[in-house]
Amino acid sequence: MQFLNEYRFNTMTVTHYFCRRCGIFVYFHSRYEGENTYVVNVGCLEGINPYEITSKGSKRKIVLIS
Ligand SMILES: [Zn+2]
Numbered sequence: 513m514q515f516l517n518e519y520r521f522n523t524m525t526v527t528h529y530f531c532r533r534c535g536i537f538v539y540f541h542s543r544y545e546g547e548n549t550y551v552v553n554v555g556c557l558e559g560i561n562p563y564e565i566t567s568k569g570s571k572r573k574i575v576l577i578s
Pocket residue numbers: 531532533534535536
């Protein structure tokens with residue numbers, strides 16, 4: 513967390529986190545209608561190949577960005 517900068521845009525309801533060193537988008541957090549939502553840039557996860565991730569009918573929505 514020490515290398516993250518926090519930004520809020522427009523309605524200020526979503527908090528975006530960017531790497532302080534290289535500027536890459538890491539993840540965002542929102543709390544829409546009482547539900548926490550996180551969108552993570554899987555390209556930032558060490559040891560994870562984003563092209564090998566699959567999703568099979570989970571209730572949770574998985575959004576992949578890279
Ligand atoms: Zn970085």
